[in-house]
Amino acid sequence: MEKLIGIAIKFDFGETVKSIVRFGSGHINDTYLVDTTGKKFILQKVNTAIFKNIENLTSNILVITDHYNRKIATADYRDLSLKPLYLIPCKEGNYFFRDDNNGCWRMFNYIEKSICYDRIDSEKKAYNAAHTFGLFQKILSDLDPKLIHEIIPDFHNMKSRYKNFLKVVKENPVNRLNSVKKEVQFVENRIAEMISLQQLIDDGKIPIRITHNDTKINNILFDENDNALSVIDLDIVMPGSVLFDFGDAIRTGAAMADEDEQDLTKVGIDIGLFEAYVKGYLYSTKQFLVSEEISNLAFSAKYMTFIMGLRFLTDYLDGDKYYKIHHSNHNLHRVCAQFRQVEILENNFEIMKGIVQSSQ
The missing domain is CATH 3.90.1200.10 (Aminoglycoside phosphotransferase (APH), C-terminal lobe)
Structure with missing residues (x-):
């Protein structure tokens, strides 16, 4: 966990890390839940064997989430339960971090009290x-x-x-x-x-x-x-x-x-x-x-x-x-x-x- 904490603190979320554990059932990226003295966050190691151009990938997510988050805050969507999703920047200003082995990491906000289903059963x-x-x-x-x-x-x-x-x-x-x-x-x-x-x-x-x-x-x-x-x-x-x-x-x-x-x-x-x-x-x-x-x-x-x-x-x-x-x-x-x-x-x-x- 010490190595993961070292990676997590590269991001500018302003809290002290308490724990980091594996999270979710995804098959492409490695995903972790970061628990802090304040909010929780999602830390991901991106599979660069599949996503080779991390700059374009990050650009897409920034453009999409910026547009999406602005729209759901308007009167047309305000009454819905939709929550914003966004990348957390690194302390150096970028939105992804490369470790010593050229592994690529990013961090998202965590949406509290959320449930994920694997099947449609109704x-x-x-x-x-x-x-x-x-x-x-x-x-x-x-x-x-x-x-x-x-x-x-x-x-x-x-x-x-x-x-x-x-x-x-x-x-x-x-x-x-x-x-x-x-x-x-x-x-x-x-x-x-x-x-x-x-x-x-x-x-x-x-x-x-x-x-x-x-x-x-x-x-x-x-x-x-x-x-x-x-x-x-x-x-x-x-x-x-x-x-x-x-x-x-x-x-x-x-x-x-x-x-x-x-x-x-x-x-x-x-x-x-x-x-x-x-x-x-x-x-x-x-x-x-x-x-x-x-x-x-x-x-x-x-x-x-x-x-x-x-x-x-x-x-x-x-x-x-x-x-x-x-x-x-x-x-x-x-x-x-x-x-x-x-x-x-x-x-x-x-x-x-x-x-x-x-x-x-």
Whole structure:
């Protein structure tokens, strides 16, 4: 703890450190809770293997939190439970600190009496999560996306992901191609439809906005009454389509099984959770979304589930270089579960479109 205290006191929070302990369940950055004689703070060691440009990453967070915090203090949002989130500066004035091993550290304020959920287990939670991410997009809707750096280029770009996939298929670096011919054909049978959404974005029919890009419910802090306090984990907030956020929220939040479920009979979508999510999301966003965005909400769930399956399949063919795996076929199990979920979404697509239409 002594080393961590030495790092923590580089930041200008004006208190004496009492303790520092591991905090949260994040898989990317190392997170600690700093308890002091006054307030508590969040200390993070940033994973620079993934986030290579710490200057751009920090710039994004500063621009986003400044805009967000100013907006939630206005009359339009003052009656809500939303709390500000901000970086604590270093005593030397910067907003990150590099240790002797070139490790990169930063500090956030801690939001007291907050609760974090790992699963959406009720329609109320689905509605509140959707309403919260929708509010986040609404608050940032008048912030110019050009002010925000693209931390991971082409993150949800289907054309780019498919191009990478074809390259790995051609090279077949670890000789796994023959074992996944069925899955490769699944991709080929659907890729034209999936690219059509990316084409709408490229043609300007679906606008580029500032999006969160990791809309799992555990990136929202709630109070004890399930009122949202803050959206967290802003590292990959970037320019993109709101459909990426909505679709990925459905992929993780309305799914009836984990993304690597081996028993494919357990894979499915909870239509009740989907409907609650649609209603919560549109309550926050329908005033600023364009018709092409709303009409593609149901499709975005298929898009994001497919693109994750495509990424898992690409990684499997490439020798499991990107995603952490717990056994040799872990990525393949993810592929099968995601592609089965795509089939189920296809089977429920007309119902989902009807829910979106009736919720406007």
